[in-house]
Amino acid sequence: GESVGLHLPTLSVQEGDNSIINCAYSNSASDYFIWYKQESGKGPQFIIDIRSNMDKRQGQRVTVLLNKTVKHLSLQIAATQPGDSAVYFCAENRASGGSYIPTFGRGTSLIVHP
């Protein structure tokens, strides 16, 4: 079946380093992808998104890369800070009947050491 998965369940980095979180997807019909950040005790929050007609999008300290050939998505966080410690989810949105159906990956826990 279709699935979204992550390569690494836990990523530990030192403060100031760059972080890269990876995500694999299998549904070639997906045309929209989002990264969410979930802090402890809270719901997921939007970080950045990318459409399938793009291969890179940059935000503030974050960059998302999309490789449609190998169905791979990555989130890069520059100069990682302790406040970046959280679980990060990629989600693929498939258009269906005028709505988007978001399907989430399992998540990667990012731990930032001061």
Added chain:
Amino acid sequence: DAGVIQSPRHEVTEMGQEVTLRCKPISGHNSLFWYRQTMMRGLELLIYFNNNVPIDDSGMPEDRFSAKMPNASFSTLKIQPSEPRDSAVYFCASSPNDRATNEKLFFGSGTQLSVL
């Protein structure tokens, strides 16, 4: 805007009891989603509504689960009877559902459900 509001924040109940989770989406959002989060299965989509109409409930695990959206500002997820394996964090999320803008979801803070 207060964001998506869920209640209760925590719910502890005994097996066999009825549980009702509540959600108030962001005003003006057309789509509402109910997710369940567990360590084993991650974030699972249970059901989503578009303009108050259930569109896809294929994620609802059993007949014990039901969801309603009587109006644009309120939705409930009910479990009757509840079982220990229903213990999880249940999230409600809403979305503007506008293809011309970002289709990001806005999540509530969740309801932590423990069924003893």
